[in-house]
Amino acid sequence: MHLDGSKLNLELAFGQNFGASVVSPVYAAGVPVIGRIDAISTSDFYLDEHGEERYMDGVEVIDWKTTGQVLDVVDEVTGVVTWKGRAKTAAQIASSWQMLAYGEEARRIYDPKEVRLSHVYFQTKRPYSSVKRTSSLSPAVLVDRWAAADELVGRMLVTAGEASVKSVPANLRACKEFGGCPYRDSCPRDARAVFSNLFGGDRVSILERRRAQAVQNSPVRKPRRYNTCPASRRNPGVPLPRPPAAPSPTRYRRGAVRCRACSARCRRPRPS
Numbered sequence: 001m002h003l004d005g006s007k008l009n010l011e012l013a014f015g016q017n018f019g020a021s022v023v024s025p026v027y028a029a030g031v032p033v034i035g036r037i038d039a040i041s042t043s044d045f046y047l048d049e050h051g052e053e054r055y056m057d058g059v060e061v062i063d064w065k066t067t068g069q070v071l072d073v074v075d076e077v078t079g080v081v082t083w084k085g086r087a088k089t090a091a092q093i094a095s096s097w098q099m100l101a102y103g104e105e106a107r108r109i110y111d112p113k114e115v116r117l118s119h120v121y122f123q124t125k126r127p128y129s130s131v132k133r134t135s136s137l138s139p140a141v142l143v144d145r146w147a148a149a150d151e152l153v154g155r156m157l158v159t160a161g162e163a164s165v166k167s168v169p170a171n172l173r174a175c176k177e178f179g180g181c182p183y184r185d186s187c188p189r190d191a192r193a194v195f196s197n198l199f200g201g202d203r204v205s206i207l208e209r210r211r212a213q214a215v216q217n218s219p220v221r222k223p224r225r226y227n228t229c230p231a232s233r234r235n236p237g238v239p240l241p242r243p244p245a246a247p248s249p250t251r252y253r254r255g256a257v258r259c260r261a262c263s264a265r266c267r268r269p270r271p272s
């Protein structure tokens with residue numbers, strides 16, 4: 001990196017807190033904006049996204065970022081993104097409120113012909129790497145974009161004045177950001193909408209379809225058959241049946257024989 005150190009302003013804070021009052025050169029809807037810019041380069045050159053030195057006629061606002069994963073992880077076979085990287089695109093940087101506020105501050109200080117807004121990402125896990133994303137705005141565009149902050153902060157002021165959280169429309173996109181919203185346990189949000197937001201709208205319908213399938217495919221249960229035997233010990237309240245009456249004693253003639261078919265003693269006299 002060939003940045004001229006003498007033209008690099010580091011840790012430039014703007015906005016000051018004087019007890020109860022805050023004073024800043026940058027305002028949005030009358031609210032002072034406080035920030036600390038990592039670096040502003042007033043050099044004639046900047047490094048592009050490929051590390052090449054390029055000429056610039058203005059200033060570059062640099063914000064250093066550290067993250068565990070800078071770029072998207074893409075499956076080599078399917079081409080599907082399996083892990084989303086944290087690096088923003090140049091267009092996203094040029095429209096982020098943080099960088100617009102920094103750029104507006106740089107514009108007021110240096111009155112440049114262009115304001116370059118840059119993120120430099122450092123990957124803190126293996127494989128270690130760094131990536132730069134940068135975008136240039138003219139002062140007129142910067143002023144125009146920062147003017148939209150008035151409308152945003154105006155809405156924030158109205159929201160902050162609401163008496164009940166239920167009067168504020170829920171921003172469900174924020175529920176899972178930065179490790180999850182710390183107010184999620186007390187938030188009166190719609191549980192279905194939150195689930196949809198966390199896992200994607202399709203997942204809800206998939207879940208519901210799976211449930212319906214599970215109900216359909218579950219084996220039909222046969223009604224349980226209870227032991228109705230009155231003699232069963234499982235029915236202790238049922239009186240035991242009376243044993244069948246004992247057959248009256250049969251008197252056999254002397255010489256009666258057993259029947260070959262039923263083994264009963266036959267009353268027929270033994271054949272002579």
Ligand code: SF4
Binds near residue numbers: 172181189
């Ligand atoms: S949990 Fe509630 S308060 Fe938190 S981001 Fe989600 S909707 Fe907003």
